[in-house]
Amino acid sequence: MPCCHFNQPPPLSFHFCPSTASKSPPMLKLLSSTSSSVHCLTTATPTLRINQEANSVFYALGLLTGLTRRSPRNSLFRACFCSDSSDGSGSKPAVEVEEKGAESESGSDLKAASAIVSTYPRPEDYLTVLALPLPHRPLFPGFYMPIYVKDPKLLAALQESRKRQAPYAGAFLLKDEPGSESNPSSDTVKSVYDIKGKELYNRLHEVGTLAQISSIQGDQVILIGHRRLRITKMVSEDPLTVKVDHLKEKPYDKDDDVIKATSFEVISTLRDVLKTSSLWRDHVQTYSQHIGDFNFPRLADFGAAISGANKLQCQQVLEELDVHKRLQLTLELVKKEMEISKIQESIAKAIEEKISGEQRRYLLNEQLKAIKKELGLETDDKTALSAKFRERLEPNREQCPPHVLQVIEEELTKLQLLEASSSEFNVTRNYLDWLTVIPWGNYSDENFDVVRAQTILDEDHYGLTDVKERILEFIAVGKLRGTSQGKIICLSGPPGVGKTSIGRSIARALNRKFFRFSVGGLSDVAEIKGHRRTYIGAMPGKMVQCLKNVGTANPLVLIDEIDKLGRGYAGDPASALLELLDPEQNANFLDHYLDVTIDLSKVLFVCTANVVDNIPNPLLDRMEVIAIAGYITDEKIHIARDYLEKTAQEACGVKPEQVEVTDGALLGLIENYCREAGVRNLQKHIEKIYRKIALRLVREGSSNEPVISGEVVLPTEAEAEVVDATDQHAAANETTVEVESVGNSSHELKSESSVQTTDQSDAKDATETEKLQTTETIKAVEKVAHLRSDSGWVVMGLAWTAMGGSTLYIETTLVEQGEGKGALHVTGQLGDVMKESAQIAHTLARAILLEKEPDNPFFANTKLHLHVPAGATPKDGPSAGCTMITSMLSLAMKKPVRKDLAMTGEVTLTGKVLPIGGVKEKTIAGRRSEVKTIIFPSANKRDYDELAPNVKEGLDVHFVDDYSQIFNLAFDNNTEN
Numbered sequence: 001m002p003c004c005h006f007n008q009p010p011p012l013s014f015h016f017c018p019s020t021a022s023k024s025p026p027m028l029k030l031l032s033s034t035s036s037s038v039h040c041l042t043t044a045t046p047t048l049r050i051n052q053e054a055n056s057v058f059y060a061l062g063l064l065t066g067l068t069r070r071s072p073r074n075s076l077f078r079a080c081f082c083s084d085s086s087d088g089s090g091s092k093p094a095v096e097v098e099e100k101g102a103e104s105e106s107g108s109d110l111k112a113a114s115a116i117v118s119t120y121p122r123p124e125d126y127l128t129v130l131a132l133p134l135p136h137r138p139l140f141p142g143f144y145m146p147i148y149v150k151d152p153k154l155l156a157a158l159q160e161s162r163k164r165q166a167p168y169a170g171a172f173l174l175k176d177e178p179g180s181e182s183n184p185s186s187d188t189v190k191s192v193y194d195i196k197g198k199e200l201y202n203r204l205h206e207v208g209t210l211a212q213i214s215s216i217q218g219d220q221v222i223l224i225g226h227r228r229l230r231i232t233k234m235v236s237e238d239p240l241t242v243k244v245d246h247l248k249e250k251p252y253d254k255d256d257d258v259i260k261a262t263s264f265e266v267i268s269t270l271r272d273v274l275k276t277s278s279l280w281r282d283h284v285q286t287y288s289q290h291i292g293d294f295n296f297p298r299l300a301d302f303g304a305a306i307s308g309a310n311k312l313q314c315q316q317v318l319e320e321l322d323v324h325k326r327l328q329l330t331l332e333l334v335k336k337e338m339e340i341s342k343i344q345e346s347i348a349k350a351i352e353e354k355i356s357g358e359q360r361r362y363l364l365n366e367q368l369k370a371i372k373k374e375l376g377l378e379t380d381d382k383t384a385l386s387a388k389f390r391e392r393l394e395p396n397r398e399q400c401p402p403h404v405l406q407v408i409e410e411e412l413t414k415l416q417l418l419e420a421s422s423s424e425f426n427v428t429r430n431y432l433d434w435l436t437v438i439p440w441g442n443y444s445d446e447n448f449d450v451v452r453a454q455t456i457l458d459e460d461h462y463g464l465t466d467v468k469e470r471i472l473e474f475i476a477v478g479k480l481r482g483t484s485q486g487k488i489i490c491l492s493g494p495p496g497v498g499k500t501s502i503g504r505s506i507a508r509a510l511n512r513k514f515f516r517f518s519v520g521g522l523s524d525v526a527e528i529k530g531h532r533r534t535y536i537g538a539m540p541g542k543m544v545q546c547l548k549n550v551g552t553a554n555p556l557v558l559i560d561e562i563d564k565l566g567r568g569y570a571g572d573p574a575s576a577l578l579e580l581l582d583p584e585q586n587a588n589f590l591d592h593y594l595d596v597t598i599d600l601s602k603v604l605f606v607c608t609a610n611v612v613d614n615i616p617n618p619l620l621d622r623m624e625v626i627a628i629a630g631y632i633t634d635e636k637i638h639i640a641r642d643y644l645e646k647t648a649q650e651a652c653g654v655k656p657e658q659v660e661v662t663d664g665a666l667l668g669l670i671e672n673y674c675r676e677a678g679v680r681n682l683q684k685h686i687e688k689i690y691r692k693i694a695l696r697l698v699r700e701g702s703s704n705e706p707v708i709s710g711e712v713v714l715p716t717e718a719e720a721e722v723v724d725a726t727d728q729h730a731a732a733n734e735t736t737v738e739v740e741s742v743g744n745s746s747h748e749l750k751s752e753s754s755v756q757t758t759d760q761s762d763a764k765d766a767t768e769t770e771k772l773q774t775t776e777t778i779k780a781v782e783k784v785a786h787l788r789s790d791s792g793w794v795v796m797g798l799a800w801t802a803m804g805g806s807t808l809y810i811e812t813t814l815v816e817q818g819e820g821k822g823a824l825h826v827t828g829q830l831g832d833v834m835k836e837s838a839q840i841a842h843t844l845a846r847a848i849l850l851e852k853e854p855d856n857p858f859f860a861n862t863k864l865h866l867h868v869p870a871g872a873t874p875k876d877g878p879s880a881g882c883t884m885i886t887s888m889l890s891l892a893m894k895k896p897v898r899k900d901l902a903m904t905g906e907v908t909l910t911g912k913v914l915p916i917g918g919v920k921e922k923t924i925a926g927r928r929s930e931v932k933t934i935i936f937p938s939a940n941k942r943d944y945d946e947l948a949p950n951v952k953e954g955l956d957v958h959f960v961d962d963y964s965q966i967f968n969l970a971f972d973n974n975t976e977n
């Protein structure tokens with residue numbers, strides 16, 4: 001009696017028996033998601049109804065649960081094919097019929113595919129079969145398995161049996177070689193067929209599958225599993241033929257609830273796995289096409305076969321004849337599979353999320369761009385860039401030289417053609433960026449108003465009359481010519497005399513933009529001329545950067561420290577500067593990066609240097625040097641009062657009415673601590689004073705009480721810095737500093753030789769000064785000991801250094817005397833010129849002495865030692881010649897020289913006094929050292945006459961042509977000593 005049959009429409013519904021409808025709710029719940037369209041197909045024992053929709057998953061599950069299209073013809077056919085694969089249960093007929101139905105379809109498919117179906121003899125008639133070893137997995141009934149048969153004998157036997165219409169063989173899983181657990185796959189396909197005869201027999205699992213030989217192509221044999229077999233005996237060895245028993249499942253009760261529940265659970269799990277794994281879906285489809293319906297044992301086989309379990313677990317399922325146990329084993333395997341597929345799903349999901357997140361962002365960005373472009377809010381990158389460059393160029397387009405315009409246009413076209421991600425694109429973009437940023441032909445209106453210029457120069461700098469005069473002359477010429485081009489001004493002088501700040505003032509006076517760059521130590525020509533664009537990270541030179549920076553084509557460019565230009569290792573920076581500065585060449589200055597000529601002829605160059613001699617000659621040749629010699633004390637006081645104090649007050653936030661630094665204090669500071677030519681050190685000290693005052697004010701303010709103590713604001717001895725070691729104040733000077741508080745709002749810092757701040761908050765007696773601060777004595781730093789010894793064999797000379805003028809002392813002493821021992825030993829780090837000068841002095845002194853005191857054999861019989869302190873400072877130059885002679889004669893004649901006399905001048909062998917340099921610096925240095933009389937060469941009279949009256953004030957200056965005049969001045973008028 002059939003347990004199920006078809007109703008219309010057959011493909012959509014199926015039925016899995018046996019059970020009753022009342023017992024089926026769990027299964028219904030599991031499998032009938034669209035139960036409204038379920039067709040009940042059974043009248044006898046309907047247990048399970050599952051709707052099969054077009055949905056592939058449900059379709060597959062529908063197949064899983066056992067109902068497919070069938071026809072009476074197919075049923076019959078299937079009976080032939082698989083009639084013996086019954087489950088052995090009590091309801092055997094029902095199962096058989098169902099199997100026939102399913103098998104019939106698979107049979108027809110197979111027939112279509114490879115014509116493998118044969119009705120006679122029946123599979124169960126095969127009791128002696130060829131044994132095929134399976135290395136990897138056992139073959140389950142209903143499954144395909146392709147194997148490769150490398151053994152020609154076996155292959156021939158298989159082909160033979162196919163020909164004899166007996167296309168069956170036994171497929172048995174091969175046991176692992178003993179001891180090969182670590183590498184179970186060590187049996188390669190080839191080696192499997194190397195095992196033969198008895199050995200193979202022993203290595204085969206006992207239970208296997210009767211396999212239909214579906215097709216043989218070359219050495220590939222396709223097997224389809226049919227029923228379980230057990231080997232009983234070996235019949236022949238090569239090829240291995242065995243006697244087998246056909247196995248049947250143990251009888252079981254189809255209505256057994258436990259079996260049903262287990263099978264439902266297997267189905268449910270399989271269904272879940274099916275949802276996620278497309279691989280399984282394919283398996284189900286193939287299986288159902290060829291085998292069709294499921295019963296409990298088949299379900300167990302199916303589950304085990306498609307699970308990823310290892311071969312032994314599968315073999316275990318194959319060997320299990322108890323249906324319930326088999327189902328349990330399979331359930332374990334598919335549950336495990338379920339877990340694996342969940343993990344797989346979560347891994348896939350995580351990766352997908354990650355990828356899709358990035359893709360989403362990219363897509364959204366692209367959409368945003370497209371929308372913006374559509375709305376005209378933004379054009380694409382390249383167009384936007386081109387538009388930006390064109391816009392930038394627009395204001396200067398008229399003035400822009402045609403050759404530059406041409407290059408810009410070419411580059412813009414190139415930009416459009418380049419791929420935005422290419423490196424060439426970036427190079428072109430940067431290049432265009434520079435090309436368009438240069439202020440082509442954009443000049444600031446120059447101001448040639450001399451009066452205004454004078455005011456500005458005076459506003460910024462005290463004194464420097466001659467410098468200012470020269471600058472005004474320059475502006476006046478500019479006014480007459482209508483342009484101030486063509487000159488390079490070089491401001492030279494010691495550090496801190498205001499060269500840089502004068503440059504800034506000139507720019508202000510001329511209404512030009514100011515740009516400063518220092519070339520001190522510069523050794524790379526590329527700094528001036530730029531790198532070629534071919535290099536990575538190439539940049540234009542300083543001049544192009546300057547133009548970009550200032551935004552006008554006629555700035556004032558201050559090239560600082562031009563005398564300290566480095567020596568280039570690749571190219572000569574001096575020559576590059578020459579091209580930049582030379583008015584003849586700089587109208588067509590070519591920067592390597594820009595590669596188009598720029599007109600720099602409207603740029604006004606001002607250079608600064610400490611030592612003009614160090615400037616490369618070709619450069620110096622093109623410059624108009626304006627020397628700034630340094631300041632005398634008086635000038636420094638003015639500068640401190642009118643300029644430095646104001647800036648210091650501003651910088652420290654101290655109001656002018658809160659502090660007063662007296663003239664005396666300032667003088668003390670300048671004379672004792674800031675004796676160098678410039679005023680930078682003075683500026684530092686004044687700032688220091690104001691910082692200390694600021695601290696005091698803040699302290700007082702925070703305590704809100706009258707000041708009861710204050711600190712001395714002058715620098716301590718250790719902090720004091722005297723630049724010129726040889727030019728020290730003669731007397732150890734004591735400066736008393738007293739600080740008195742003058743109340744919270746108004747503090748005065750007074751000093752004669754003292755600085756005082758009076759506390760006027762004590763209103764009782766404002767005039768009565770209460771000294772609140774102890775007196776602190778500050779000793780002037782004397783780096784060189786007082787050198788003017790009473791013996792008088794020391795003579796003061798005047799020297800010029802890069803730091804300004806200074807006094808230098810020449811000492812001569814007697815080493816030993818004896819007939820013919822006349823000699824000279826010189827020390828004090830003297831250069832060659834100075835050593836020669838000492839030799840000349842020695843010779844000349846001897847001649848003069850011979851003339852003045854013919855009987856005095858001093859020079860002939862005396863070894864002399866001449867020393868010029870300080871020994872650590874290198875010295876050179878011929879201008880100390882006259883001082884050396886005087887010192888030697890002073891010793892020879894035992895006549896001391898006046899202390900307030902200083903001299904300078906080169907002397908020839910014949911006694912002629914030649915001119916020297918640095919008259920102003922030397923005069924200033926002499927005054928600083930309290931010199932009253934100075935002797936200069938006659939040739940320097942003009943230089944001296946040009947000096948400002950305040951510099952010359954109080955000095956008795958003599959101009960001499962011949963040493964004899966010096967002799968008279970030094971020795972004849974020494975009555976004061």
Ligand SMILES: Nc1ncnc2c1ncn2[C@@H]1O[C@H](COP(=O)(O)OP(=O)(O)OP(=O)(O)O)[C@@H](O)[C@H]1O
Nearest residue numbers: 460461462494495496497498499500501639643680
């Ligand atoms: N005559 C002056 N009047 C007012 N301030 C001055 C004067 N001379 C110099 N200064 C001030 O001194 C400070 C130092 O000057 P600056 O930096 O210009 O010196 P410099 O000669 O360029 O030195 P260097 O050779 O070391 O570069 C500046 O703050 C400047 O304002």
